[in-house]
Amino acid sequence: MKLGTLPTLQAVIRRGNFAAAARELALTPSAVSQQMRQLENYFGSPLFDRSGRAVKPTPFALEVVATIDEALEELEALRDRNRPEISGRLRLGVINSVLLSTLPAILRTTNQRYPNIHVTLEPENTSEKLLEALKAGDIDAAIVVRPRAGISRKLACETIMEEPFSLVYPFRTKQPDEVGRIVKTLAWIRYNGSLEGGRIASDFIRRIAPDLHPQYEVMTAQGVVGMVAEGLGFSVIPTPPKLVIDANDVKVISLEKMMPKRQIVLARRSTDAERRRIDAFLECVLEVYAVM
Numbered sequence: 001m002k003l004g005t006l007p008t009l010q011a012v013i014r015r016g017n018f019a020a021a022a023r024e025l026a027l028t029p030s031a032v033s034q035q036m037r038q039l040e041n042y043f044g045s046p047l048f049d050r051s052g053r054a055v056k057p058t059p060f061a062l063e064v065v066a067t068i069d070e071a072l073e074e075l076e077a078l079r080d081r082n083r084p085e086i087s088g089r090l091r092l093g094v095i096n097s098v099l100l101s102t103l104p105a106i107l108r109t110t111n112q113r114y115p116n117i118h119v120t121l122e123p124e125n126t127s128e129k130l131l132e133a134l135k136a137g138d139i140d141a142a143i144v145v146r147p148r149a150g151i152s153r154k155l156a157c158e159t160i161m162e163e164p165f166s167l168v169y170p171f172r173t174k175q176p177d178e179v180g181r182i183v184k185t186l187a188w189i190r191y192n193g194s195l196e197g198g199r200i201a202s203d204f205i206r207r208i209a210p211d212l213h214p215q216y217e218v219m220t221a222q223g224v225v226g227m228v229a230e231g232l233g234f235s236v237i238p239t240p241p242k243l244v245i246d247a248n249d250v251k252v253i254s255l256e257k258m259m260p261k262r263q264i265v266l267a268r269r270s271t272d273a274e275r276r277r278i279d280a281f282l283e284c285v286l287e288v289y290a291v292m
Contacts, residue, residue: 001042003075005035006068009047012036013057014138024091024120025256039064054222069137070277073271086280087116093130093142094121096220097197097238099263102288109284117277134267141278143285145196146263156272157265158282161289164256165201168225169234171249178251183208186231190214191224201236204259225250233273238262 011021012032022029040047047061057065076088110117124130125142134142135154143160147251147290151157169182183205192198205212218224221237228235229248236255245252266282268275 001039002035005039006072008032008035009061010065010069010072010137012048013061013152016135017054030283042243073137076275085112085116086276088277089120089276090141090281091120091122091139092281093124093133093139095127095144095145096125097131098143100220100222100243102292105288106285109288110281113284114277114280117280119281126194131267134269137269140272141268141274142268143264143266145187146265147196148200148260151267152268155267156270157267159292160264160266160285162261162263163238164254164261165197165204165236165259166239166255167234167236167253168228168240168245169253170231171251172231173251177251177253179255179258180208182234182253183212187215188212189224189227189233189235190217191221191235191237192219193217193260197238200260200262204255205236227248 007023008021008027011024012018015021015024018029018032018036021027022032025032036047043060043064043166045060046058047064048055048057071135107119110119122130122133122139122142124133127142127147130139130142130144131151133139135152146157146159167179167182169186173182173186188205190198191201193202215233216227218227218235221240223245224235224237225240225248227233228250239252239254266278266285268278272278
C-alpha cells in the first residue's frame with residue numbers, strides 16, 4: 001500500500017465523490033478510482049458501495065478514515081519539521097470581502113516568497129461555514145471574522161486586523177451629516193444579516209432606531225455601495241477602500257468610535273500550532289495588511 005492513497009481516501013469521504021476529490025487533489029477521477037481500488041485490495045474489503053448511481057462509503061471506509069486522520073496529521077507535521085524548505089499543500093478558506101480585496105496580493109506574496117507552498121481555495125466563503133470546515137479537517141486555515149460569541153477551543157486564531165465600520169449614504173442627500181438623522185430619515189439597506197459583520201451592523205442601527213426595518217438586504221458590501229450610490233438608502237458596512245468610495249456617489253461617516261470593530265483573524269486547528277507552512281502563509285498575510 002502506498003501512503004499517498006490514504007489522503008486520497010480522506011478527500012473522497014470529505015468531498016462526497018471521486019470527481020470532487022480529484023479536483024481538490026489535482027488528479028484525474030480515474031486516478032482517484034484506481035487508488036481506491038488499490039486500498040480495497042490492501043484491506044481485502046470494499047470501501048464504497050457502487051450499486052447505486054453515486055458511490056457511497058461503507059462503514060468500514062468511515063472507520064478507516066477515523067483511524068488515520070490524526071495519524072496522518074502527525075506524520076505531516078513530522079515531515080514539515082524535517083524539510084529544509086517550506087512546502088506542501090495549504091487548503092485555505094477566506095471570507096468574501098478578503099477574496100475581493102487582499103487575497104490576490106496575499107497569494108502573489110506567498111508565491112514569491114514560498115514557491116513550494118501550493119494554496120488551494122475552499123469554495124465556501126462565510127465565517128460560520130469556514131470555521132466548521134476547519135474543525136472538520138476539510139481545510140487547514142481560514143481568514144474569517146472572529147465570532148462575538150467566541151471560538152471553539154479546538155481552534156487557534158491570530159488577529160490580522162481590526163476593521164471599523166462606516167455609515168454610507170447617497171452623496172446627493174440633503175440630510176445633515178449626522179448619523180442619527182440619516183438613520184431615521186433614509187431607507188435602510190441592510191448588509192447581509194446572516195454574516196457576523198452584518199449582525200454587528202444591524203445591532204448598531206437598531207440601537208438608534210429600534211423599530212426600523214430594512215427596505216433591502218444585500219449580500220456583499222460592494223453591492224451595498226452600489227445601491228447607496230443609486231440613492232436607494234443608507235447602510236452600515238465595514239469601511240470600504242478609498243478607491244471604492246471615490247468611484248461611487250456616496251458619502252461616508254466613520255463609526256470607529258461609536259460601535260465595535262470586526263476582527264479579521266487567521267484561524268487554524270490548535271493541533272496545527274507548529275505547522276510551518278501555515279506560519280509562513282500568516283507571515284505573508286500580515287505583510288500585505290501592514291501596507292494597507
